[in-house]
Amino acid sequence: MVVYVDADACPVKAEAEAVATRHKTRILFVSNGGLRPSQNPLVEMIYVPDGPDVADMWIADRAGPSDVVITGDIPLAAKCVEAGAQVLRHTGERFTQANVREQLAMRDLMTDLRAADPFRQGGGKAFSKSDRARFREALDLALRRAPSST
Template sequence: MTDEPTIYVDADACPVKAEVLKVAERLQVPVVFVSNGGLRPSRDPMVRHVVVPGTADAADDWIAEHGQAGDIGITADIPLASRLVEKGLHVLGPTGRPFTPETIGMAVAMRNLKQDLRESGEIKGYNPGFTGADRSAFLQALDRTLRRALREKRG
């Protein structure tokens, strides 16, 4: 474990990449964007892009393998969030929703319930639109979470 947290971003469909960069640059922490491709490389030496094969869970597996306790994971993927929480990462969804040991069980249960309801035709598979309020909530949550992670890792 290093004395600086790293931010790992499940980047393929992440709507808050610019916000991650903004907070990370201000607090001088490294960022790793993991995707199946299609992201513009950054010239910033603190930003790394990892391109994984196009298989379904390749980005999730890479992040789960490389993230360490005290790092930060950004994902809307509940199963990945669960894996990261289990490893001791601080995990945020793109709306700023924290996934913690206390909340991840309910998040997994709700995800599974909604998936079952979609498959049975009881509900439609639409997600709510991403709003400016979501973006603002994410910025605040990431700043708070990253500052806490920095304190914890630096002792």
């Protein structure tokens, strides 16, 4: 079992490391650089070359049924769900077979809406302490329910 973190823009790296460590689970932070190495023996920093979706492809090529993936990238989530991995957003929301296609469609719709109105302002709500708490709880549950890789 491995926890893969799409780490470049991940706001819950410390929480993910703490929960994975409590479960004695290996965790890989995948990015194209700029992350400070951890002294934790369960943590591995994976640095991939710059380029669009290189970290996503690296994770998607490796994640499987006994793994947990943490990402906000919906196309990556869809690939990992298809591979059988448990996938969590940074807010703790789970991507599943039942919801990932709908979320891909919504993402595409929002991309089209933003392209149609370049002056559109605003964004999502701020990331909160309760989001962090929900994430920790969701990751803890995902690690307890993940099948053993042995």
